[in-house]
Amino acid sequence: MTEERKVDVMERIAQASRGLAEEAAVEHWVTIYVMGKAYRVPADLTIMQAMEYAGFRFVRSCGCRAGFCGACATVFRRSGDYKLYAALACQTRVEDGMYLVQIPFVPAEKALYDVAEEPYDPSVVLKHYPEVLRCVACNTCTKACPQDLQVMDLIQGVIRGDLKAVAEGSFECVQCGLCAMRCPAEIVHYHVTQLARRLYGKYAIPPEPNLEQRVKEIEEGNFEEEFERVMSLGPEELKEMYVEQQRTREVY
Numbered sequence: 001m002t003e004e005r006k007v008d009v010m011e012r013i014a015q016a017s018r019g020l021a022e023e024a025a026v027e028h029w030v031t032i033y034v035m036g037k038a039y040r041v042p043a044d045l046t047i048m049q050a051m052e053y054a055g056f057r058f059v060r061s062c063g064c065r066a067g068f069c070g071a072c073a074t075v076f077r078r079s080g081d082y083k084l085y086a087a088l089a090c091q092t093r094v095e096d097g098m099y100l101v102q103i104p105f106v107p108a109e110k111a112l113y114d115v116a117e118e119p120y121d122p123s124v125v126l127k128h129y130p131e132v133l134r135c136v137a138c139n140t141c142t143k144a145c146p147q148d149l150q151v152m153d154l155i156q157g158v159i160r161g162d163l164k165a166v167a168e169g170s171f172e173c174v175q176c177g178l179c180a181m182r183c184p185a186e187i188v189h190y191h192v193t194q195l196a197r198r199l200y201g202k203y204a205i206p207p208e209p210n211l212e213q214r215v216k217e218i219e220e221g222n223f224e225e226e227f228e229r230v231m232s233l234g235p236e237e238l239k240e241m242y243v244e245q246q247r248t249r250e251v252y
């Protein structure tokens with residue numbers, strides 16, 4: 001993207017966000033369809049902002065608003081395009097003619113296990129999720145992933161028994177469920193890769209001394225007094241404390 005184009009996009013985003021309060025100032029508008037109904041919204045808003053502009057109030061399908069929690073899974077089609085797209089609503093800008101639907105929750109069976117009771121062996125993942133072997137290598141899960149993870153390769157990694165590759169390759173999974181929604185083999189990729197990460201994290205990575213030290217301090221009760229204090233605060237005091245922490249926290 002050229003520098004000039006970048007500035008133009010930034011201006012339009014700023015303008016669209018201003019538009020939430022000052023409609024008259026908005027020059028660029030698009031029409032989106034939510035659950036089949038048309039809404040005119042300022043261009044350049046995210047899908048989430050645009051839906052709120054249109055009057056929707058998120059009770060589900062919204063969490064961090066920053067691309068981390070995976071709560072805002074969205075499926076859409078573009079006008080004149082046969083493809084079905086998937087995205088995170090807080091990270092994707094609206095486009096004219098988008099047909100949108102929010103996915104509030106993906107029903108998924110999660111195996112019950114205690115990682116401490118399992119051996120460090122790739123067969124553990126297959127024992128709890130044998131359906132992984134039904135993968136037909138269609139790559140639909142990869143195409144659906146808003147994090148651009150190589151989801152099919154991760155599933156193939158589980159079959160090969162390469163827990164390291166699965167754990168490292170799935171680190172940025174936000175558990176949105178869009179891969180599982182599309183999989184013809186009905187695999188729940190994010191639970192499968194989570195078990196691989198847990199096994200790899202517990203058995204293959206050396207313990208982190210700082211973490212061990214902090215756990216010891218907690219077990220010795222070093223934070224009990226502070227914990228009691230926080231529990232006794234009211235909502236306003238908690239809000240102030242949060243704001244202050246955000247203001248003073250170190251940025252790495």
Ligand code: SF4
Pocket residue numbers: 134135136137138139140141142151152155182183184185186187
């Ligand atoms: S969508 Fe399902 S069947 Fe297709 S590659 Fe992914 S895991 Fe395999």
Ligand code: SF4
Pocket residue numbers: 070144145146147148149151172173174175176177178179180189190
């Ligand atoms: S792997 Fe699946 S659950 Fe994880 S971010 Fe990608 S689509 Fe979402």
Ligand code: FES
Pocket residue numbers: 061062063064065066067068069070071072088089090091174
């Ligand atoms: S609201 Fe958390 S990822 Fe979109």
